[in-house]
Amino acid sequence: MKHVLVTGGAGFIGSSIACKLLETGYEVTAIDNMDDYYSFKQKEDNVRRIQEYEGCTFIRQDIREKGKTRKIIEEAGINTVIHEAAQAGVRASNNKPLKTLEDNCLGTLQLLEETKDTSIEKIVYASSSSVYGRIEYLPFDEEHPKNPISPYGASKVIAESLIDLHTQNTGIEQAILRYFTVYGPRIRPDLAIRIFTEKALKDEEIVIFGDGSKTRDFTYIDDAVDATIKALEKGVGRYNIGGGSRISIKELAEKIIKATSSRSTIKYTEPVEGDVEHTLSDTRKARRELGWAPRTGIDEGLGKTIEWVKNKR
Known part of the structure; x- marks a missing residue:
């Protein structure tokens, strides 16, 4: 049986991955530093959810702490790592660029060092469409130049390069996933879909940065x-x-206003620095090599997300 280490295991995506791995028979050790980027209670809820499964161990730990992850890997006999831990968010990175680089670059580098000369055979890294940044063509394929326009995007480019070097030096296999705006139940409270939904449910004004013409490719959490x-x-x-x-x-x-039968109005304000104009994924490589395809459209996904937010109130 594969034993997987999931970093960022208390987060939105990390905890969802941990649950699915446990459902399908994997053994999982999840680690998270439980920082205060968003609600501690939501992270606690995510941890409780994964701990309902047999075969799950949760450890509160920062991946930047030298020697601790190596000890976990060696004691548990872990084979693979899914690295989801990060300081998320373009806007957060504009406000705290040093923290973003420390968490996403130095944190990743320390994690990679901890895996050397251990039982680790493969690392799956959670990157982001933010690595593409300035658009040269759409949809983005994996060969599109990396032109990040935020500290967050730049941190993901650096982390990808560190993982490439690690593979060259150790032979440990890697897969890098460039997620496009993931949403769904248990969504982070700083993401637009969550913010818009909470405002709509209270009939409050919804604020959009810019004129609303920017477009996004949204990915449902299950996909x-x-x-x-x-x-x-x-x-x-x-x-x-x-x-x-x-x-x-x-x-x-x-769509959210309509789905919630809300009386909310929309207000437009100044755009945010570092927000890309448009995102659109070319997923042909994932379809071809992984046998994967997205199955949940935006209307269905929004409906499930709105229902979760309603129930959480």
């Missing part, structure tokens, strides 16, 4: 999890993981 596990099992190299279609932020807000 992102499915892709991650497929990459763990047979992926090598880089893969775009996205829904494969895009909608404008204005249209997104209007």
Whole structure:
């Protein structure tokens, strides 16, 4: 049986991956530093959810702490790593660029050092569509130049390069997943879909940065999890993981207002530095090599997400 280490295991994507791995028979050790980037209670809820399964161990730990991850790997006989731990968010990275680089670059480097000369055979890394940044063409394929326009995007480019070097030096296999805006139940509270939904449910004004014309390719959480596990099992190299279609932020807000029968209005304000104009994934490589394809469209996914937010109130 494969024993998987999931970093960022208390987070939105990390905990969802851990649950699915446990459901399908993997043994999982999840680690997370439980920082205060968003609600500690939500992270606690995520941890409780994964601990309901047999075969799960959760450890509160920062991946930057020297020697601790190596000890976990050696004592548990862990074979593979899914590295989801990160300081997320373009806007957060604008406000705290040093923290973003420390967490996403130095944290990744320390984790890689901890895996040397251990039982680790493969690392799956959670990267981001933010590595593409400035658009040269759409949809983005994996060969699109990396032109990050935020500290967050730059941190992911650096981390990818560190993983490449690690593979060259150690022979440890890697798969790098460039997620496109993941959403769904247990969504982080700083993401637009969650913010818009909470405002709509209270009939409050929804604020959009810019004129609402920017477009995003949204990926439902179950599709992102499915892709991650497929990459763990047979992926090598880089893969775009996205829904494969895009909608404008204005249209997104209007869909949420309609779905919640809300009286909310939309207010437009100054755009945020580092926000890319458009994202759209070319997922042909993932379809071809992983046998993966997104299955949940934006309307169905929004419905499930809105229902979760309602029940959480």
